[in-house]
Structures are given as C-alpha cells and as structure tokens.
Amino acid sequence: MDKTKLLVVEDEPTLLETLKYNLVRQGYEVVTAADGAQALPTARAERPDLVILDVMLPGLDGFEICRVLRQEMSLPILMLTARDEEVDKIVGLEVGADDYLTKPFSMRELLARVKAQLRRVRILREEFEASGREPADSESSVSVFTFGELVIDESRREVQRGGEVLALKPKEFDLLTFLARNRGIALGRSLILERVWGWDFDGGSRTVDVHIRWLREKVEVDPAQPARILTVRGIGYRFDG
Numbered sequence: 001m002d003k004t005k006l007l008v009v010e011d012e013p014t015l016l017e018t019l020k021y022n023l024v025r026q027g028y029e030v031v032t033a034a035d036g037a038q039a040l041p042t043a044r045a046e047r048p049d050l051v052i053l054d055v056m057l058p059g060l061d062g063f064e065i066c067r068v069l070r071q072e073m074s075l076p077i078l079m080l081t082a083r084d085e086e087v088d089k090i091v092g093l094e095v096g097a098d099d100y101l102t103k104p105f106s107m108r109e110l111l112a113r114v115k116a117q118l119r120r121v122r123i124l125r126e127e128f129e130a131s132g133r134e135p136a137d138s139e140s141s142v143s144v145f146t147f148g149e150l151v152i153d154e155s156r157r158e159v160q161r162g163g164e165v166l167a168l169k170p171k172e173f174d175l176l177t178f179l180a181r182n183r184g185i186a187l188g189r190s191l192i193l194e195r196v197w198g199w200d201f202d203g204g205s206r207t208v209d210v211h212i213r214w215l216r217e218k219v220e221v222d223p224a225q226p227a228r229i230l231t232v233r234g235i236g237y238r239f240d241g
Helices: 013-025 036-046 062-072 086-094 107-130 170-181 189-197 206-219
Strands: 005-009 029-033 050-054 077-081 099-102 144-147 150-153 158-161 229-232 236-239
Touching: 005 013, 005 036, 013 029, 013 107, 029 036, 036 062, 050 062, 050 107, 062 077, 077 107, 099 107, 144 170, 150 170, 158 206, 170 189, 170 206, 170 236, 189 206, 189 236, 206 229, 206 236
Parallel strands: 005 029, 005 050, 050 077, 077 099
Antiparallel strands: 144 150, 150 158, 229 236
C-alpha cells in the first residue's frame, strides 16, 4: 500500500525539519517547500494527500497558495500561522483552508489535526464508493436538490440560482449542503461547526455567522431579507426549502 503523502510548506528551516521528522516517524511520506515559489510546482508534481501550509511565506503568502490549490485540486489544507486573530482564521477559511493551527503548537496537536483531516477524507470516499454512484459526469449519479430557482448539485459540487452558476467557496458549499439536507430544522451553531468544520476545529461560532453572511449574499435574492437561510433567535439557522 502506498504511503500517505504530505506536503509541508514552511520557511523556518528548523520547524520544517522538525515537522518532517515527526511526520515521517508517523509513517507518512513527506515532501517539502521552503517558500511560496516552490509550493505550487511541488504540489502539482507530487499530488499530496494533504498540505500543511504556513501563512507567512516569502513571495506568495499562504492565503494565495491556498486559493490556487483549492482551485486546482481537492485535498485537505491545514494552515499554520504565528498570528491568533480571528480575522486571519476567517480569511484562511474563506480561501479554502480546512483547518487552522496557531503557533506555537504541540506536535501532538498537529498530528491529531492531520489524522482528523485524513480520516474525514477517507470516510467521504468510503461513503461515495458504498453509494455505488457513477462518476459525477454521469447524469444518473447526480444528487440534486431543487428549491425553486436554487439548484444544489452535490456530485458536481455546483450551485445554480436562476440558471446562473454561483461561485461558492468550498466551505460555503459544504455549509449550504448541510443546511439544505436538514431543511426545516433549526440547527445550532455548535452543531454546524462540528458537522461542517469538524469536531476538532477550534474556531468560534462567529465563523458560522460570517460564512452565513457570505452565503446569503450569493444565494439570496435579497440578502438583507433572506428567504432561504433564516436566523433562529437563540439557536442558530434554518434552511427553508
């Protein structure tokens, strides 16, 4: 069986070597890049199963690298930063990061985050294979939810409103799909965080509120008076189909 391959992008040589050493000890194959210029070509050539990506890099920063990677391939991205401001976490999630870890961190915590993200991907793949569905370009396999002019195509990870394809970030799509699958049910912020971001995500409930606002701006006809994604006072949000 092939080893799980990780790409670590970090410009601090000591930390880079420490990360590589500990990840290799866990049985992973590890490739590295020391700056933004190396990160993208290395990812394209190596096709890693997960990327550990520092935010503060010379050249292209981690946010831009994350944005490009998310457009080109589907894989978990764990971002590292020396800063601990909520706005940084929100930006990281907006561009497609799956998790966010603030320096200094324990190696045990990083390894737990890596395992959790890889486990999430494995479960999703197993569920897809168990469903017996054909590849996404087969119409018979498409799982589609239609709510008036709003159409959510899970297999293609595509959302249309009035025939126009909406440009949703990965987490926005995941959030919308989770809400739609539970339409009519009031969902608490904590539950949404757990199901969409994962049980080990350490961001606060404001993450949900910010993503709901972004989602309303794209999905709702009038974001100021939403008709689909409704606020349930004291609880969280409800999707009305």
